[in-house]
Amino acid sequence: MDFFLQLLINGISLGFLYGLAAMGFVMIFKSSRVLNFAHGEILALGAYLFLTLVTWAQLPVIVAFLLSLTGSFIMGFVIERLFLRPLIGEPLIFVIMLTVGLAAMFKGLILLLWGGNLYVYPDFLPGWLSLTLGPVTVPPVYVAAIVIGFVFLGIFGLFFKFSSQGIYMRSVADNQQAAMSLGVHVRRVFALSWAIAALVAGMSGIILGIISGINVHDLSAVGLKVFPVVILGGLDSIGGAIIGALIIGLLETFTGGYISPALRDVVPYICLIFILLVKPYGLFGLVEIERV
Amino acid sequence: MKGPASLKFRLCGNFFERYEQELSIFETDFGRLCLVLGLTVLFGIVPFVTEAYFLYILVIIAITSIAALGLNILVGFTGQLSLGHGAFFGVGAYTAAVLSTELQCPFIIALPAAGLVTALVGIGFGLPSGRLKGLYLTIATLAGQFIIEYVLVSWESVTKGTRGIVLPFPEIFGISLDGDRAYFYVSYISLVVMTYIAVNIMRTRYGRAFVAIRDNDRAAEGMGIPIFGYKLLSFAVSSFYAGFAGALWAYYMVSITTEPFTLMLSVEYLAMIIIGGLGSIPGAIFGATFITMLNEILRIVTQMLMNTGFLEGVELTMAPLREFAFGLTIVLFIIFEPRGLAELWRILKSNVRLWPFSY
Numbered sequence A: 001m002d003f004f005l006q007l008l009i010n011g012i013s014l015g016f017l018y019g020l021a022a023m024g025f026v027m028i029f030k031s032s033r034v035l036n037f038a039h040g041e042i043l044a045l046g047a048y049l050f051l052t053l054v055t056w057a058q059l060p061v062i063v064a065f066l067l068s069l070t071g072s073f074i075m076g077f078v079i080e081r082l083f084l085r086p087l088i089g090e091p092l093i094f095v096i097m098l099t100v101g102l103a104a105m106f107k108g109l110i111l112l113l114w115g116g117n118l119y120v121y122p123d124f125l126p127g128w129l130s131l132t133l134g135p136v137t138v139p140p141v142y143v144a145a146i147v148i149g150f151v152f153l154g155i156f157g158l159f160f161k162f163s164s165q166g167i168y169m170r171s172v173a174d175n176q177q178a179a180m181s182l183g184v185h186v187r188r189v190f191a192l193s194w195a196i197a198a199l200v201a202g203m204s205g206i207i208l209g210i211i212s213g214i215n216v217h218d219l220s221a222v223g224l225k226v227f228p229v230v231i232l233g234g235l236d237s238i239g240g241a242i243i244g245a246l247i248i249g250l251l252e253t254f255t256g257g258y259i260s261p262a263l264r265d266v267v268p269y270i271c272l273i274f275i276l277l278v279k280p281y282g283l284f285g286l287v288e289i290e291r292v
Numbered sequence B: 001m002k003g004p005a006s007l008k009f010r011l012c013g014n015f016f017e018r019y020e021q022e023l024s025i026f027e028t029d030f031g032r033l034c035l036v037l038g039l040t041v042l043f044g045i046v047p048f049v050t051e052a053y054f055l056y057i058l059v060i061i062a063i064t065s066i067a068a069l070g071l072n073i074l075v076g077f078t079g080q081l082s083l084g085h086g087a088f089f090g091v092g093a094y095t096a097a098v099l100s101t102e103l104q105c106p107f108i109i110a111l112p113a114a115g116l117v118t119a120l121v122g123i124g125f126g127l128p129s130g131r132l133k134g135l136y137l138t139i140a141t142l143a144g145q146f147i148i149e150y151v152l153v154s155w156e157s158v159t160k161g162t163r164g165i166v167l168p169f170p171e172i173f174g175i176s177l178d179g180d181r182a183y184f185y186v187s188y189i190s191l192v193v194m195t196y197i198a199v200n201i202m203r204t205r206y207g208r209a210f211v212a213i214r215d216n217d218r219a220a221e222g223m224g225i226p227i228f229g230y231k232l233l234s235f236a237v238s239s240f241y242a243g244f245a246g247a248l249w250a251y252y253m254v255s256i257t258t259e260p261f262t263l264m265l266s267v268e269y270l271a272m273i274i275i276g277g278l279g280s281i282p283g284a285i286f287g288a289t290f291i292t293m294l295n296e297i298l299r300i301v302t303q304m305l306m307n308t309g310f311l312e313g314v315e316l317t318m319a320p321l322r323e324f325a326f327g328l329t330i331v332l333f334i335i336f337e338p339r340g341l342a343e344l345w346r347i348l349k350s351n352v353r354l355w356p357f358s359y
Helices: A002-032 A041-056 A061-087 A092-114 A141-163 A164-174 A176-181 A186-212 A216-233 A239-258 A269-276 B019-023 B027-049 B051-076 B085-102 B108-130 B136-154 B180-201 B203-217 B217-222 B227-253 B263-274 B281-308 B316-335 B340-353
Strands: A129-135 A136-138
Touching: A002 A041, A002 A136, A002 A141, A002 A164, A002 A186, A002 A216, A041 A061, A041 A136, A041 A186, A061 A092, A061 A164, A061 A186, A061 B316, A092 A216, A092 B263, A092 B316, A129 A216, A141 A164, A141 A186, A141 A239, A164 A176, A164 A186, A176 A186, A176 A269, A186 A216, A186 A239, A216 B136, A239 A269, A269 B085, A269 B108, A269 B136, B019 B085, B019 B108, B027 B180, B051 B180, B051 B203, B051 B227, B051 B281, B085 B108, B085 B136, B085 B227, B085 B263, B108 B136, B108 B227, B136 B227, B136 B263, B180 B227, B180 B281, B203 B217, B217 B227, B263 B281, B263 B316, B263 B340, B281 B316
Parallel strands: none
Antiparallel strands: A129 A136
């Protein structure tokens, strides 16, 4: 029973992390229809930035956290400006291949700069954050992950609902040409959505790094796990991404706990194939019906 | 220019009067001459004058070219992105290994059989995604990559897990094919045959249907092309090429393990066709050559840097450098020359042909 509860808690917090990672991914997909294969590497860059600021520059944690979020935000902006802006109007397949290239490039860059070793952050989360639920204790990191997940979900919900930029972003996602003709600055929306997505990715990278240490291979694997998550939730639904992430997170920890640890990392992809077979637009995705 | 007896050498524009001319492979007899000369040099002279090391590189280029050709049929001609080509290459390699060790299957049957098995596996992963519009195949192949990798590692009774399989020396009609020179002939004859098939697939209704789906899937459907079937067919053909190349590679390497068939290999193949030129048959070969050379050059450079002690104390391994270089070349080519080396080659050719008035 304890084991079950522990797995449940682990699964839910892992799910929240996937959800955070998936949120940035869906944001880019919604506004520009780009499947971003470099998401895991952007995540990793955020984590490494934080690592450098905390251990090498010896900055206080909170300053380092804010600085690395700002850094991720700027990085998203720069990536959009340098690599994606020249491709506006090109076939989508080129843009997606570009993100595959970016992923390889960033991964190589991170390996060159920091090496493939496993790093850990110094322990800085206060002990009072840990929760005790009956027989199970939830470590502070997981509590932080869940809290931050909820906070950001709330912020983004409000942002998309009420802020003008959020409404522009939704309009671009809905119909790019119509939005443009109504005076929405589509390029700025693209830039902003990449910047916000990178920020969210950077944050989830940092939290993942706190939980399981920082290693490029693991972090970029998380970037690819986003695919089963968003396919399950529906590619264009942020709420769906969170629910999909929880399901995938639970599936993963339970498979790892009860069946076999080796299967753990593959189970999301097997699940992905089944979703494509059974419910291809996911749980909450918009079903595109097209008649010719 | 008229009349069957006259040979055509240089044209400075399109002078097509019938559809057959548009469909012909060679616009001029000069092209035919070049092909004949090229093949003569390739088979008659090259294997006898090159050193063993370069012969090895040439064989690798031929094998990767076959796989890249397959990927280009899918990505360049049908407009579907695959991230599982490396894994399919591995499926081919393992099928050949299992067939030749467990079933004592002869080399000449194992190669196409490996291709067919891989094509079937490809169809299995293509089925769920083919029904959907857009780039769902990309995601399904990503899943395929991970699932196949897992199966290769953990299906120990067949794949021997991480220990790998040692293949027998290939033999054709009693002639043993050990040694680089013999294998050079095998791989280049395969490459020529596979290129011939690819060129001709693209001239038939199937190839035209692929291109129609790439250019506009709605219009293609409106013209009565069953998109699902053709997408799946294209994916099957592409997997066949990957499996065939994988089998060739397995025989050449003699022993195989699960290690090389990662997502990185898939990205490498993608880099090849982007650099070579999407939707171009020679492009696939250019790209395979470019990447193989790049690999070798990077290897030599890192070795040199290590030996000279230039980077004392710095942990310089080849893998990250390779990954960075591949990523960078993909990005640069997509931004600056999305049609790749094949387009540069075409520009060069037409400049030479139209010299001195190259406009």
